[in-house]
């Protein structure tokens with residue numbers, strides 16, 4: 070029987086498509102893949118999009134794919150922007166967003182169980198009824214899914230400085246292996262699939278810890294430069310302040326936000342801090358912060374609460390000035406940020422391009438730095454120029470000791486700066502063992518599609 074018919078038998082006629090329009094839509098993610106890049110990467114688009122709605126349907130699809138050696142590309146909210154959810158070797162795109170049921174909140178254990186395609190927005194709203202929350206969630210919560218966050222690592226996000234990464238929130242999850250077998254994994258074994266970007270299995274059901282919702286208070290400070298802002302943040306952490314969320318916003322990003330109509334006081338750098346706790350505790354923390362951050366200027370007049378209200382929109386909003394965006398995420402220790410930023414500004418000045426930067430504090434002293442490169446994918450040469458700038462920025466980041474956050478399709482040349490050799494060898498062996506025919510998300514992580522002419526300059530120092 071033809072593959073399309075078999076897929077229809079498994080998922081129903083309405084949940085299988087080979088229409089050209091659907092395939093075009095599904096073969097782009099948030100960061101877009103213009104034709105010039107598709108050609109250079111030698112992309113082979115998918116032939117089918119399938120929308121399964123249960124674990125057993127996914128298991129059947131993977132059994133079929135294994136038998137016929139058909140590549141499968143899992144795709145959820147497609148917000149990761151590194152091309153990980155794009156089909157590059159033909160085959161089937163597995164749209165996981167119909168796995169969108171919240172199964173239960175257990176008020177005895179305070180655990181919540183969800184299907185993996187549930188969006189964070191939906192889960193946050195649901196848990197609010199029980200006055201509970203998950204320790205961490207991404208700022209892409211309106212579209213990102215729980216399974217997508219786990220699969221892309223879930224290391225940084227709102228709540229991370231206080232509650233840690235998503236791996237610390239997991240009770241267990243269900244995963245369908247490339248052979249179609251269904252497994253329940255718990256920590257520490259679940260870590261195998263966290264950050265595997267859909268190359269080792271499909272995460273289908275997740276049980277997570279929850280915490281009580283407490284009060285939030287937000288503060289924003291203006292600083293003269295990155296050095297004084299970073300010093301201030303390091304001082305806060307040293308003195309035992311545990312922010313719920315902390316974000317640095319540079320002057321280019323602030324300028325762009327102002328041009329797009331956001332009313333933010335003029336300053337070269339803004340630090341936004343959200344604190345979580347009881348009313349009394351919030352007051353004490355706030356007082357302590359005001360005593361520590363004497364080198365910054367406190368913004369009054371509701372700037373902080375407006376920033377908190379815009380927390381799910383502040384970054385993506387900037388895309389309006391694109392219309393396309395190249396997404397970069399570099400993990401740096403706070404101590405290395407000033408050096409990174411000074412080399413980064415030098416490069417942008419040399420190329421005469423203003424690139425806005427946001428940094429989000431993760432767990433410990435690490436910060437996720439996100440330069441937002443705005444472009445227009447319809448102008449092929451402009452896009453290529455910015456893509457090559459993005460690679461030079463990554464080189465600066467890894468050169469000062471940072472790491473690239475996520476691999477997907479675009480960051481494969483930086484693999485050695487993301488994983489140690491031992492981790493990489495282990496991952497390669499595991500992939501061969503679980504997926505000998507390489508049907509699950511081929512062309513990603515350990516397989517490289519990026520051609521030499523788009524490979525980065527060698528970074529100054531290797532990890």
Ligand SMILES: Cc1cc2nc3c(=O)[nH]c(=O)nc-3n(C[C@H](O)[C@H](O)[C@H](O)COP(=O)(O)OP(=O)(O)OC[C@H]3O[C@@H](n4cnc5c(N)ncnc54)[C@H](O)[C@@H]3O)c2cc1C
Nearest residue numbers: 145146147148149153207208209214216217218220267272
């Ligand atoms: C404005 C903005 C803000 C962001 N903020 C954050 C942030 O705070 N923290 C952060 O970590 N990231 C952030 N990101 C990156 C991204 O949004 C997150 O990684 C997000 O959790 C990805 O979820 P998704 O559902 O969109 O996954 P997708 O982009 O659809 O998929 C990501 C990868 O996981 C695979 N995958 C997806 N679902 C599954 C599954 N169920 N089983 C197996 N594999 C799967 C896909 O094949 C792909 O390789 C941000 C991005 C944007 C654009």
